[in-house]
Amino acid sequence: MINLFIANTDNSWFDFLASEGDLAEVNFWWPGESGFRALQPGELLVFRLKSPRNKIGGFGIFSSHSALPIQMAWETFGRANGVASLDGLLGAIARLRTNVSVVPSTDIGSTVLVEPVFLPEHLWLDLPESWSSSIQRGKLYSTENADGLQLWERLLDAARLSAVTNVAGFPSHEQARFGLPTLITPRLGQGAFRVAVTEAYGRQCAITGGKVLPALDAAHIKPYSEGGHHAKSNGILLRKDIHSVFDAGYVTIKDDLTFSVSKKVKEVFNNGEEYLRLHGRPVRPPKHKADWPDLDLLRWHNKDRYLG
Missing domain, CATH: 2.30.130 (Archaeosine Trna-guanine Transglycosylase; Chain: A, domain 4)
Incomplete structure (x- = not known):
């Protein structure tokens, strides 16, 4: 039906x-x-x-x-x-x-x-x-x-x-057309992905808990341009500045769902205390476990993007 x-x-x-x-x-x-x-x-x-x-x-x-x-x-x-x-x-x-x-x-x-x-x-x-x-x-x-x-x-x-x-x-x-009508799995586009991830995380930054919606972004763990999908399991809701440093590899999320900040932040910019103080903080996951970040994708980000 x-x-x-x-x-x-x-x-x-x-x-x-x-x-x-x-x-x-x-x-x-x-x-x-x-x-x-x-x-x-x-x-x-x-x-x-x-x-x-x-x-x-x-x-x-x-x-x-x-x-x-x-x-x-x-x-x-x-x-x-x-x-x-x-x-x-x-x-x-x-x-x-x-x-x-x-x-x-x-x-x-x-x-x-x-x-x-x-x-x-x-x-x-x-x-x-x-x-x-x-x-x-x-x-x-x-x-x-x-x-x-x-x-x-x-x-x-x-x-x-x-x-x-x-x-x-x-x-x-x-x-x-030749059998029982069935649900069609919706393939999310960029916009649908953003909305789905925003709602999955309760409109709160997964790291800081910030709720100011214009300041939040749905980040891809593995970029779409590199083979990642527009799927909730490949997304995490982050404050926009954290999204930027996440994409650049200065921060990551470990597979135990803790936030990790690279020492490169301090070495390269001689700054970054606003991120370093978040190091080790537990990530707030979505309510539904099916929407949690995919561990294999987190490991990809740790290995191939994170600067360590």
């Missing part, structure tokens, strides 16, 4: 992203910061284009949902927010939230979708008969029911016919 959530979708958001070409991920944002619990990772959020279109225009694979400050949403996803600039994002939200002042620190709902599909107009789909024009936010469907299963199959057929079936998830989509 798989769930599909048909969400009312802004036409200008859809058109902007459809014109952007291949996208690994998008931010399907909501003007308020309310939660979204309808889907689990690997299920589908379906784009219902608003009036006068009233059609299904595509879908994305659900990765996560968070409340993010507008500034962070822009820094994380950029044009994948469906606008060309931070000012454009602020303006789009302000038009929908007329009762409050909208500033870069204002929280919005951020639903991260990976491997999105924007169907060409000739492949847009009719809405299920059970859809009502009075629905404000969206409606949940399940492949356990006839209308949900039909929606799933129609989406796969349209995606297969479109020019975007070369995205990584589609082999499993195609296999599912």
